[in-house]
Amino acid sequence: MILCLSKETRQGERRVALTPDVVRLLVQKKHTVWVEKGAGEGSFLSDEQYEQVGASVKPRAEMLVQPALWLGINPPDPALLSTLPRGTAWMGLVLASMHPGVVQAACDAGITLISLDAIPRISRAQKMDVLSSQANLAGYKAVLLGAQALGKIFPMLMTAAGTIRPAKVVIMGAGVAGLQAIATAKRLGAVVEVSDIRPETKEQVESLGGRFIELKQDESVRIEGGYVKGVSEDFLARQQALIAQHVSQADLVVTTALIPGKKAPMLITQAMVEAMKPGSVVVDMAVEQGGNCALSRLNETVVHRGVTILGEANLPAHLPLNASDLFARNVLAVLELILGEEGLNLNREDEIVAGCLLVEQGKAVHPSLLQP
Amino acid sequence: MILCLSKETRQGERRVALTPDVVRLLVQKKHTVWVEKGAGEGSFLSDEQYEQVGASVKPRAEMLVQPALWLGINPPDPALLSTLPRGTAWMGLVLASMHPGVVQAACDAGITLISLDAIPRISRAQKMDVLSSQANLAGYKAVLLGAQALGKIFPMLMTAAGTIRPAKVVIMGAGVAGLQAIATAKRLGAVVEVSDIRPETKEQVESLGGRFIELKQDESVRIEGGYVKGVSEDFLARQQALIAQHVSQADLVVTTALIPGKKAPMLITQAMVEAMKPGSVVVDMAVEQGGNCALSRLNETVVHRGVTILGEANLPAHLPLNASDLFARNVLAVLELILGEEGLNLNREDEIVAGCLLVEQGKAVHPSLLQP
Amino acid sequence: MLNLLYLLASLSFIVGIKMLGHPETARKGNLLAAVGMVLAIAGTIFLHPTPVSGMVLALILGALALGTVLGWVAAKRVMMTQMPEMVSLFNGMGGACAALISLIEYHHHVGQAGAMASIVAGLVIGSVSFSGSIIAFAKLNGTLSKTLRLPSYNLINNAFLILTLGLGIALVLNSGTWPTYMLMVLLALALVYGVLFVVPIGGADMPVVISLLNSFTGLAAATGGFLYDNKVMLTGGILVGSAGTILTVAMCKAMNRPLSSVIFGAFGGGGAAASASGTEGNSVKDMSITDLAVLMNYSKKVIIVPGYGLAVAQAQHVIHELEELLESRSVEVKYAIHPVAGRMPGHMNVLLAESNVSYDKLVEMEEVNPEFASTDVVLVVGANDVVNPSAKTDPSSPIYGMPILEVDQAQHIVINKRSMSAGYAGIDNPLFYHPKTSMVFGDAKGVLTKLVAELKQM
Amino acid sequence: MLNLLYLLASLSFIVGIKMLGHPETARKGNLLAAVGMVLAIAGTIFLHPTPVSGMVLALILGALALGTVLGWVAAKRVMMTQMPEMVSLFNGMGGACAALISLIEYHHHVGQAGAMASIVAGLVIGSVSFSGSIIAFAKLNGTLSKTLRLPSYNLINNAFLILTLGLGIALVLNSGTWPTYMLMVLLALALVYGVLFVVPIGGADMPVVISLLNSFTGLAAATGGFLYDNKVMLTGGILVGSAGTILTVAMCKAMNRPLSSVIFGAFGGGGAAASASGTEGNSVKDMSITDLAVLMNYSKKVIIVPGYGLAVAQAQHVIHELEELLESRSVEVKYAIHPVAGRMPGHMNVLLAESNVSYDKLVEMEEVNPEFASTDVVLVVGANDVVNPSAKTDPSSPIYGMPILEVDQAQHIVINKRSMSAGYAGIDNPLFYHPKTSMVFGDAKGVLTKLVAELKQM
Amino acid sequence: MLELFEHNLDLIYFLILAAFVGVELIGKVPSVLHTPLMSGANAIHGVVIVGAILVMLNCDPNDTLNLILGFLAVLLGTLNVVGGFVVTDRMLEMFKKKK
Amino acid sequence: MLELFEHNLDLIYFLILAAFVGVELIGKVPSVLHTPLMSGANAIHGVVIVGAILVMLNCDPNDTLNLILGFLAVLLGTLNVVGGFVVTDRMLEMFKKKK
Numbered sequence A, B: 001m002i003l004c005l006s007k008e009t010r011q012g013e014r015r016v017a018l019t020p021d022v023v024r025l026l027v028q029k030k031h032t033v034w035v036e037k038g039a040g041e042g043s044f045l046s047d048e049q050y051e052q053v054g055a056s057v058k059p060r061a062e063m064l065v066q067p068a069l070w071l072g073i074n075p076p077d078p079a080l081l082s083t084l085p086r087g088t089a090w091m092g093l094v095l096a097s098m099h100p101g102v103v104q105a106a107c108d109a110g111i112t113l114i115s116l117d118a119i120p121r122i123s124r125a126q127k128m129d130v131l132s133s134q135a136n137l138a139g140y141k142a143v144l145l146g147a148q149a150l151g152k153i154f155p156m157l158m159t160a161a162g163t164i165r166p167a168k169v170v171i172m173g174a175g176v177a178g179l180q181a182i183a184t185a186k187r188l189g190a191v192v193e194v195s196d197i198r199p200e201t202k203e204q205v206e207s208l209g210g211r212f213i214e215l216k217q218d219e220s221v222r223i224e225g226g227y228v229k230g231v232s233e234d235f236l237a238r239q240q241a242l243i244a245q246h247v248s249q250a251d252l253v254v255t256t257a258l259i260p261g262k263k264a265p266m267l268i269t270q271a272m273v274e275a276m277k278p279g280s281v282v283v284d285m286a287v288e289q290g291g292n293c294a295l296s297r298l299n300e301t302v303v304h305r306g307v308t309i310l311g312e313a314n315l316p317a318h319l320p321l322n323a324s325d326l327f328a329r330n331v332l333a334v335l336e337l338i339l340g341e342e343g344l345n346l347n348r349e350d351e352i353v354a355g356c357l358l359v360e361q362g363k364a365v366h367p368s369l370l371q372p
Numbered sequence C, D: 001m002l003n004l005l006y007l008l009a010s011l012s013f014i015v016g017i018k019m020l021g022h023p024e025t026a027r028k029g030n031l032l033a034a035v036g037m038v039l040a041i042a043g044t045i046f047l048h049p050t051p052v053s054g055m056v057l058a059l060i061l062g063a064l065a066l067g068t069v070l071g072w073v074a075a076k077r078v079m080m081t082q083m084p085e086m087v088s089l090f091n092g093m094g095g096a097c098a099a100l101i102s103l104i105e106y107h108h109h110v111g112q113a114g115a116m117a118s119i120v121a122g123l124v125i126g127s128v129s130f131s132g133s134i135i136a137f138a139k140l141n142g143t144l145s146k147t148l149r150l151p152s153y154n155l156i157n158n159a160f161l162i163l164t165l166g167l168g169i170a171l172v173l174n175s176g177t178w179p180t181y182m183l184m185v186l187l188a189l190a191l192v193y194g195v196l197f198v199v200p201i202g203g204a205d206m207p208v209v210i211s212l213l214n215s216f217t218g219l220a221a222a223t224g225g226f227l228y229d230n231k232v233m234l235t236g237g238i239l240v241g242s243a244g245t246i247l248t249v250a251m252c253k254a255m256n257r258p259l260s261s262v263i264f265g266a267f268g269g270g271g272a273a274a275s276a277s278g279t280e281g282n283s284v285k286d287m288s289i290t291d292l293a294v295l296m297n298y299s300k301k302v303i304i305v306p307g308y309g310l311a312v313a314q315a316q317h318v319i320h321e322l323e324e325l326l327e328s329r330s331v332e333v334k335y336a337i338h339p340v341a342g343r344m345p346g347h348m349n350v351l352l353a354e355s356n357v358s359y360d361k362l363v364e365m366e367e368v369n370p371e372f373a374s375t376d377v378v379l380v381v382g383a384n385d386v387v388n389p390s391a392k393t394d395p396s397s398p399i400y401g402m403p404i405l406e407v408d409q410a411q412h413i414v415i416n417k418r419s420m421s422a423g424y425a426g427i428d429n430p431l432f433y434h435p436k437t438s439m440v441f442g443d444a445k446g447v448l449t450k451l452v453a454e455l456k457q458m
Numbered sequence E, F: 001m002l003e004l005f006e007h008n009l010d011l012i013y014f015l016i017l018a019a020f021v022g023v024e025l026i027g028k029v030p031s032v033l034h035t036p037l038m039s040g041a042n043a044i045h046g047v048v049i050v051g052a053i054l055v056m057l058n059c060d061p062n063d064t065l066n067l068i069l070g071f072l073a074v075l076l077g078t079l080n081v082v083g084g085f086v087v088t089d090r091m092l093e094m095f096k097k098k099k
């Protein structure tokens, strides 16, 4: 089966789903790889580099001539999907709960849709886990963005001109992105405080040198398989009250709190922002899922009473060199699982395949799509 | 004598020469402090904050009514100087060798000109040393700017999706800014290589965990009092050849090499930039003194064959909270030396005063100004 | 002259034992003691003050030659794992020798209370040591595998002890005027007591028992010294008697069992050390920090496998110190970094960068896996899932299919964690029960700090 | 009965010395030995087999009482700093006692070669020990301050040694049949040799000498044991003789001087350790790492002053370990950060942040300066200019006017650097010659590592 | 009792001192050396063979029973000595300096 | 020579063992304890006083010279013993646990 690497079209996207390194490995395994012209540009990967490792570089129109497995990162434009020949498969992030139109379009176009974000997070699938690989980079970048916007340095310095106190960074949510954010802020010398509601995160936060903000658990917090499934309004209000004082003293707040498949919890209210010192910064990594901060706007920088709120949605795209590299390796791991001798070999007995296969040949097959 | 704090007018400047903390101390010592309206805005210091500690906030026009000691940061616009009443003194950075017009204007206007950058770097004057306090911040910021522009993370990470190799950072010049740049890049996890031509810097670089690029000294390198006074073209060519290979493998190059009073040495040629990997970044901190990189443009970002060259001149201005704070404390230390019971007490017997007093009541008095 | 030889031999025993206490000199110490022994034996034979009949001399030399050949061959042939039972056997020989001497000398010293005391003591101690050692040998050997324990065992045991001692004392008080068969009864009693002493004890405590029997034999040898007023026998015997006792105590300590509980009653009882709550009846081997220090010090290549526990313990600085220390002793040290060790991608990198571990020392999984085969010691610190072989072997395991660090290829596996609890995946780890594995329980920071301290003393 | 007492006393000496080797038990060990001594003395007097005249008994008890009072008072009065000279003096008394015994007994054993050997040895060793100790006392005391060294000193010294030994041997061979004045000549020779032995030695080596003389006295006591076939004297004497010798060796090791160079020739030689090139004839006090460890271990509050040298040595991790260790012994530890310590603004912050030193432990100069007065130990590591008092006192100094850390307010100042060289400003530092200051020379990382190791053993 | 003590004074001092030496020598031995040390000590108490030899040397050449017993004693003692030292040596091979 | 050796066998064993005990006891003493240990040992060799007492006990009550010398010897020995132990004790005060 031909593998088609598409050029990302999303605004500001600089990643690409396959790198020449990975293409080389695929070609060695006798796969045919077609690369859309300019696909790697954002990641400083030239068309020549792809050609050198054995891919053919073509304009998109020429790639639509026959069924293939298309590889992308961002959820595809439904309109675009309809141009793909029947029998084609598309693999990448689908984020079906946020983009229901994509699934519909795939069914209509009679293609196969494989969602990398839906791969179950079991041990065996760790090397395919694009969410982790990208969130990790995003956590690093969020802190750097914040440090960049902050009119202060992070570390403590005692100098002849006086002492600079260390910056105080508060991080909400200690998932993959949050932990890397802690590590990065600590490295730069900040004092880091962290809030999460999964109890096991306390030890994890401390293992990275962060201070955990203790919060009394209550039964309204539902946690399943390492994810928060939901919390009550009441609990959230208590949490807000507790963290308010920490936030008010913070120089930088990075929020990463998510509840999979739901709107992100609102943690930083307008009042809390207003209680912050002028010049401080909030980076809301949950902005695409509705935001953890009341004032954040998607892909915008808001300055409210001297506090800067960054709502950059696609942070991994700022680190295209690493992000493309890791993404491509994740993709390779998936391909090794689903590419048979001749074409796709989608064995739905396999937990991983069952998890990420949304639409097969135009038929919605994923359990979550069957009920309604 | 009245102390007048001016609002900086330079494009992008966000610092201010006195902070409310320092004003409070001055007012406690019975000095009158006038603050130009909005002077502290860029550093998130409101007029009210100044008023609370006892200063009067006024528009500039109202401050010109009588002789005073004006405090600023950037070299004053000569045109502006002429509006100051006779008998006025102005103190701040003059950078006389780069801005000869300022001295002339001061002489013409009959005012006193005190150059903070000309304070001799003796032990006693360390707390007045604005060059150090600001360069230190600049070194930190240069690395963060570079990290921000780089499409890669600094630290090594071994993850399920593969290993991210640590970024390689090359730093040219291990003065105050260079050393802080080393520390910052190391903190973030980069592998840091450093070149300088003062032999004592090797130990200093290693004390911060950097690798020193050994360079055979030769007699054309003239060093006096801890400063490089000049090097031959020939030596520079050898140095370039040596560092070329290090630079070609670098992800980020930060250049800080200066020769006081002269054009900065050209260390990164166009060919060297072209040998760098696409996606890598050069931060030229010497851009205002002519640049260490052939392609850098003052206050511009140049992208040349995939390499980004940042020519941001005023880095401390990006950290206004710390920079204003330290600058103000430096100013306070100088004021403690030169402010007598009634007005200025410029004792030229004192090495420090002799060093920084360029023009006294319209008369150029600094040795360096007398010869020509 | 003979006395001088004896003095030299005595000295060689003292110095030899001292040297045996240090890893660097131990071998030489053994050799030195052996040389001293040869001197003592040769001296005894050839410097004997009265003339000796040729036949007797031939017999002696014959016995020596035969014993040498048999002993040598047996000792050379035995497998490493069977050495403890060999030691036990040889110890039994020594005990028997002492008992035989007493048997022979009994008739020659009738009426001499002092000599008789020595003789009777030698007979009793030697016999107990002999029969006890043989039982220990059989147990270790597997010939005698059941742990017999009669119902009112303690009673019987103590009864025998009292009987034996009583008869012995009676014999001494009567200075050998009792008929010979009484001596034979004593012999039998002592032999039986030796059996009773050892039979109920479990395999794990066997080394302690052997050490104790060893010091018994030392005392038996010393009784010979009293009898003949022979200084070298006295020195050797007393030395072994006292050193053996201390050694027994030290071994108990290392096994965390009070000596008292070993000597009285609790002796055996299943062997606490042997079964630290291993699931499925599997057993886990404990290792002391000192042993680990010696093991590492004499290794060529050590690979450290850090895991989440290292981060929890914040032991990154100590582990770096350990690494530097070992490198300074020209042990090659690397860190094997599993891609998902810790709780976030790159957790171990963040951690080790903090303590300035050189990037070059961190090796990725794919690269390091082939290296384990040539590794002397793998030190797993606070890692669990990432070295769990179930990932390869057990399709029903939740981590099945995850690539792991194949540490079982190394010669020794040492795992440091606080308990037997599971890691992130919440599953048991068969590696802990692997025959090559030893566990060092405790907080990583504490354990590593002590390890470094021990190493520094070497 | 007496022999039993002697046995107990002997045991108390052995166990006492053993206990003296561990900080926790040392005091009890001393007490134990003292109790044993009382037993031995009381037993000797009151269990004497033959009847004793009342007058003699009174004399003995009188001497005992007088000695006890004098010894007690002297020992209680002496200042801590003068203890070594006291020890030397008491040692001399012991030597004299042994010599006197020999003097008295000489006439009673004419013709008995064995006894005579003991007597002559006791006389010679005791006398050398006596006169040597007195000289050592005078030297430490300051009474005798010059280090005399005659031109062909070694020759003279050895000549006296040979003469003394020769005469001694002659006396023994003639079994005391020579006239008494020969004995007096021997006495005089031995006394002179003792003086010659110690006179040329510098103050720094004195402790080694005292230890050596101490073991001499032990041997002298043992000779008494031979003479009277008295086991307690033998045990005590031999024990001190051998332990004292080992101790001497250990002290040499701790001072990094081979024993051979102490015994032969190089003895003294000005005392390498005492005068590490102090400018202006000022002298600098050296401190051993062990002493520093004890000092810190028994302090309440320690302030660490880090400087550029700490960064050069990359000792940030070790210093943090030291801090944690001291804190765990409830010593309060802070870091005093001078604003321009190091080579870039905030250098110390960068450095200490790397090893995770808590920000709360870093105290600014203005804040910490008043705290020094209540500080037991200031440990200056690789800092120089920032603690240079010239900045306050010497207007001609290039650093005049720079605020400094006022460490001289603390009770003890300990400075670690590699040599006496200057820091950044290139100027000498009067603090090094301050009476409260001790220097610990060496690379900061090496020194701190050893310090931590020593502390861990306490 | 006291008599016995007084008569054997030398012996008692000897015993006490020798025991002390034994105790002190073992003092702080790393536990890896426990087994080799035990084995080495085991070989050393084989010195009992000296007694066995003495028995034979003093034996009437015609006293067959005792000669046989003596022969056995020497044989057993030799086994103890030779086997003990050799096994110990093999155990200690692991402490050979590497490289 | 050999004769002397043979005759004093017990003594020689005693000496060697005692010396060994002394050496082993000191083994690895932390160097802070060097001085107190020396001082303690110093007190212990004061056992020479036993000899001095014996001299006096065996002295003819009319032998004034020897009585005086003996008196001196006992006095000096007592100084050694008492002073030695007391000074050692004072040195060791610093090892009292603080707080």
Ligand SMILES: NC(=O)c1ccc[n+]([C@@H]2O[C@H](COP(=O)([O-])OP(=O)(O)OC[C@H]3O[C@@H](n4cnc5c(N)ncnc54)[C@H](OP(=O)(O)O)[C@@H]3O)[C@@H](O)[C@H]2O)c1
Binding pocket: A123, C306, C307, C308, C309, C310, C312, C313, C339, C340, C341, C342, C343, C344, C345, C346, C347, C381, C382, C383, C384, C385, C386, C387, C416, C417, C418, C419, C420, C421, C422, C423, C424, C425, C442, C443, C444, C445
């Ligand atoms: N890296 C990632 O991105 C990531 C993210 C999420 C999940 N995971 C999962 O996390 C696991 C990582 O494996 P791992 O081997 O690093 O860790 P692990 O399997 O979780 O095991 C860690 C072990 O460390 C021990 N430990 C904890 N604290 C300790 C202390 N203070 N001193 C000594 N030992 C201590 C614990 O045993 P005791 O309690 O007995 O001491 C525990 O068994 C994998 O299952 C992986 O899939 C990884």
Ligand SMILES: NC(=O)c1ccc[n+]([C@@H]2O[C@H](COP(=O)([O-])OP(=O)(O)OC[C@H]3O[C@@H](n4cnc5c(N)ncnc54)[C@H](OP(=O)(O)O)[C@@H]3O)[C@@H](O)[C@H]2O)c1
Binding pocket: B123, D306, D307, D308, D309, D310, D312, D313, D339, D340, D341, D342, D343, D344, D345, D346, D347, D381, D382, D383, D384, D385, D386, D387, D416, D417, D418, D419, D420, D421, D422, D423, D424, D425, D442, D443, D444, D445
């Ligand atoms: N902080 C700043 O921004 C800055 C910038 C420029 C200049 N300065 C100047 O630098 C000085 C800083 O004072 P400081 O006290 O930190 O340093 P310093 O005065 O330069 O003294 C450092 C001392 O550390 C010792 N040392 C070097 N390597 C060592 C090692 N491996 N182990 C142990 N000791 C070592 C050196 O003595 P040995 O050679 O005997 O070991 C040296 O005397 C001031 O004069 C300051 O004005 C500071």
Ligand SMILES: NC(=O)c1ccc[n+]([C@@H]2O[C@H](COP(=O)([O-])OP(=O)(O)OC[C@H]3O[C@@H](n4cnc5c(N)ncnc54)[C@H](O)[C@@H]3O)[C@@H](O)[C@H]2O)c1
Binding pocket: A121, A122, A123, A126, A129, A131, A132, A135, A172, A173, A174, A175, A176, A177, A178, A195, A196, A197, A198, A201, A225, A226, A227, A228, A231, A239, A256, A257, A258, A259, A260, A265, A267, C343
């Ligand atoms: N086993 C594996 O292979 C594997 C791989 C990656 C991640 N994981 C696990 O997945 C889990 C979550 O990872 P993620 O980063 O994708 O999570 P996520 O993006 O869903 O959520 C981010 C964080 O926000 C937190 N959060 C939710 N509501 C909050 C609130 N009200 N206040 C504060 N914090 C709140 C969550 O607890 C979580 O830590 C973790 O347990 C992680 O270890 C497992």
Ligand SMILES: NC(=O)c1ccc[n+]([C@@H]2O[C@H](COP(=O)([O-])OP(=O)(O)OC[C@H]3O[C@@H](n4cnc5c(N)ncnc54)[C@H](O)[C@@H]3O)[C@@H](O)[C@H]2O)c1
Binding pocket: B121, B122, B123, B126, B129, B131, B132, B135, B172, B173, B174, B175, B176, B177, B178, B195, B196, B197, B198, B201, B225, B226, B227, B228, B231, B239, B256, B257, B258, B259, B260, B265, B267, D343
């Ligand atoms: N004593 C004090 O109080 C004090 C205070 C601050 C700084 N200083 C000293 O001042 C000196 C310089 O400080 P600075 O940061 O202002 O210097 P700078 O800004 O003049 O120069 C920056 C660095 O560029 C280096 N450089 C020049 N030509 C170079 C070339 N061709 N290649 C590579 N590097 C080159 C210089 O050596 C210097 O290290 C240092 O010695 C510093 O320690 C002293």
